[in-house]
Amino acid sequence: MIALKEVRKEYLQPNGERLRVLENITFEIAEGMFSSLLGPSGCGKSTILNLIAKLDRHTSGDILVNGNKIGFVFQQPRLLNWRTVTDNVALPLERDNSDKRGRRELAVKYLDLVGLSGFENYYPLQLSGGMQQRVAIARALVIDPDILLMDEPFSGLDEFTARKLRQELIRIWRETGKTIVFVTHSISEAVFLSEQILIVSQKPATIFKRVTVDVPYPREYGDLRLFEIETSLTRDFLEMNSER
Amino acid sequence: MNTIHRILSIVSLVLAWLILSFVFSPTIVPGPFAVLQAMWENVRSGQAFYHLYKTLFRVGFGLVLTMALGIAFGTAMGLSRRAEVFLESWVMVGLTLPAIVYSIICLLWFGLNDFAAIVAIGASAFPAVGISIWQGIKGMDTQLVSMGNAFKLSKGAIIRKIIFPQLLPHILAAMRYALGICWKICTTVELIGMSSGVGFMLNYWFGLFSMSQVFAWTLLFLLVMFAIEYLLFKPVEKRLTKWRNDVPIPLSA
Numbered sequence: 001m002i003a004l005k006e007v008r009k010e011y012l013q014p015n016g017e018r019l020r021v022l023e024n025i026t027f028e029i030a031e032g033m034f035s036s037l038l039g040p041s042g043c044g045k046s047t048i049l050n051l052i053a054k055l056d057r058h059t060s061g062d063i064l065v066n067g068n069k070i071g072f073v074f075q076q077p078r079l080l081n082w083r084t085v086t087d088n089v090a091l092p093l094e095r096d097n098s099d100k101r102g103r104r105e106l107a108v109k110y111l112d113l114v115g116l117s118g119f120e121n122y123y124p125l126q127l128s129g130g131m132q133q134r135v136a137i138a139r140a141l142v143i144d145p146d147i148l149l150m151d152e153p154f155s156g157l158d159e160f161t162a163r164k165l166r167q168e169l170i171r172i173w174r175e176t177g178k179t180i181v182f183v184t185h186s187i188s189e190a191v192f193l194s195e196q197i198l199i200v201s202q203k204p205a206t207i208f209k210r211v212t213v214d215v216p217y218p219r220e221y222g223d224l225r226l227f228e229i230e231t232s233l234t235r236d237f238l239e240m241n242s243e244r
Numbered sequence: 245m246n247t248i249h250r251i252l253s254i255v256s257l258v259l260a261w262l263i264l265s266f267v268f269s270p271t272i273v274p275g276p277f278a279v280l281q282a283m284w285e286n287v288r289s290g291q292a293f294y295h296l297y298k299t300l301f302r303v304g305f306g307l308v309l310t311m312a313l314g315i316a317f318g319t320a321m322g323l324s325r326r327a328e329v330f331l332e333s334w335v336m337v338g339l340t341l342p343a344i345v346y347s348i349i350c351l352l353w354f355g356l357n358d359f360a361a362i363v364a365i366g367a368s369a370f371p372a373v374g375i376s377i378w379q380g381i382k383g384m385d386t387q388l389v390s391m392g393n394a395f396k397l398s399k400g401a402i403i404r405k406i407i408f409p410q411l412l413p414h415i416l417a418a419m420r421y422a423l424g425i426c427w428k429i430c431t432t433v434e435l436i437g438m439s440s441g442v443g444f445m446l447n448y449w450f451g452l453f454s455m456s457q458v459f460a461w462t463l464l465f466l467l468v469m470f471a472i473e474y475l476l477f478k479p480v481e482k483r484l485t486k487w488r489n490d491v492p493i494p495l496s497a
C-alpha cells in the first residue's frame with residue numbers, strides 16, 4: 001500500500017525564495033492496484049513519484065510505502081549505451097551477490113516478457129525508441145518490485161508504439177499483480193490503463209479529484225464506456241482550470 | 245576502402261616531399277633517399293635506439309604525470325563548485341605560460357636531468373587535460389545518475405558503472421592530445437638542457453647544418469608517433485566505443 005497524508009513539498013529556489021510545488025497531497029493506493037496520476041505539465045506529478053521512491057524529501061506530511069522494492073521507469077529510457085541490452089537489464093541486480101550467469105538468465109527472461117527476445121546482445125543505440133523503453137521496463141521488472149513507478153514512460157513515443165506498449169503493460173500487470181503508479185498528462189492514456197485516476201491540480205498541487213474506471217480488462221481502444229469517462233474527465237479539467 | 249584512403253594519404257605526403265626535394269637543393273629539402281640512408285646509419289650505430297629510448301622514457305613518465313594531475317584537477321573542478329572556482333585561475337595560468345618557461349624553471353630548479361624534464365612536461369601539459377576532463381564531467385548525463393539512485397546502486401557502483409564509462413572517451417581523447425603536447429615539450433627540454441634524446445640530436449645536427457640528419461630524426465619521431473596511434477590508441481578506442489553506431493553524419497548530398 002502507498003499512502004500520502006497532507007504531503008507538502010517546497011523547493012528552495014536559486015534566489016532564496018521557496019517554491020511550493022505540492023500543497024496538500026492526500027491519497028491511498030491499495031496493493032495490486034493500477035493507479036494514474038493525471039495532470040498538466042509542471043504540476044508536480046514527477047515530484048510526487050520521486051517522493052514515493054524516496055529520491056527526494058518532502059517538507060511536511062506523512063508518506064507510507066509498504067513494499068521494499070521499487071522499480072522505476074522514466075520518461076526517457078535512461079539506458080547505459082555502452083552496455084548490451086542484457087547487461088542494462090541486469091544492472092539493478094548487480095548490487096546483490098548473485099552470480100553473473102544467474103543475473104543474465106533473469107535479464108533474458110524479462111527481455112522475453114517485454115517482447116525483446118533475440119535482441120539480448122544489441123546495444124541500446126541499435127534499437128528504436130519503443131524498444132529502448134521496453135528495455136527500461138524490463139530493467140524495472142527484473143528486481144521483481146512490489147511497486148512499479150512509471151513517469152510518462154510512453155509520452156516520447158509515436159501513438160502506434162505507445163498503444164502496443166500500453167496493452168503489453170496491462171498484460172504484464174495482470175500476470176504479475178504489481179502495484180503500479182503511472183504518471184501521465186494524457187487523459188485517454190490514464191482512462192485506458194487505470195483502475196483509479198488521481199487528478200492533480202496546477203500549482204501548488206493538490207489532488208483535485210479521484211475517479212475510478214470501472215471497466216473490466218482487457219480493454220479495447222474505442223470502447224464507448226472509456227470514451228464517456230474521458231469526456232467527463234475533460235469536463236473536470238475545464239472546471240479545475242476555471243476555478244483558478 | 246579505408247585502407248586505400250590511408251595509403252593514398254601517405255603516398256601523397258611522400259610524393260609532395262619528393263617533388264619539394266627536386267625543387268630545392270639538398271641542403272634545404274633533402275630527398276627521401278638521403279634521409280632514409282641517414283636513418284639507416286643511425287639505426288646501425290645504435291644511436292637511434294638510445295636517444296629514442298631516452299625520449300620515450302621522459303615522454304612516458306611525463307604523460308603519466310600529466311594524466312594524473314589532469315584527471316585530479318579536472319575531477320575536482322567537475323564535481324565541486326568550490327574547487328572549480330579555486331582551481332580555475334591555476335589552470336588558466338598553467339595554460340597561458342609557454343612550455344619553454346616551465347622547461348627553463350625546471351632545469352634551473354632540478355638540474356639537467358630526467359626528473360626536471362618529466363616535471364616540465366607534466367606541468368605544461370596537464371591544464372589541457374584538466375579542462376577536457378572538467379568539461380566531460382560538466383556535460384555528463386546526470387539523469388543516468390538519478391537512474392542509478394532510483395535502483396539503489398551504491399555510490400561506488402554509480403561512480404564505477406555510470407560516471408566513469410561516460411568519462412572514458414574524454415580521458416582517451418585527452419591522453420591522445422596530451423601525448424602530442426608531451427612529445428613537443430620533451431624535445432624542447434632536450435634541446436635546451438639535455439645531452440640525450442631526439443631533441444638533443446636535432447639540435448646537434450642543426451649545429452652541424454646537416455639537413456638530412458635533421459630530417460632523419462624528425463622522420464623517426466613521426467614513425468614512432470604513427471606506431472603508437474595505430475597500434476595502441478586506435479585499437480583501444482575501437483574496443484571501447486564499439487557500442488556506438490558507426491555511421492557517418494548523414495549530410496545529404
Ligand SMILES: Nc1ncnc2c1ncn2[C@@H]1O[C@H](COP(=O)(O)OP(=O)(O)O)[C@@H](O)[C@H]1O
Pocket residue numbers: 011012013019021039040041042043044045046047048
Ligand atoms: N529540483 C527542483 N528545484 C526547483 N524546482 C523544481 C525542482 N524540480 C521540480 N521543480 C518545479 O516543480 C514543479 C513541478 O515539477 P514536476 O514534478 O517535474 O512536474 P510534472 O512532472 O508534473 O511535469 C515545476 O514547476 C518545476 O519547475
Ligand SMILES: [Mg+2]
Pocket residue numbers: 042045046047151
Ligand atoms: Mg514530469
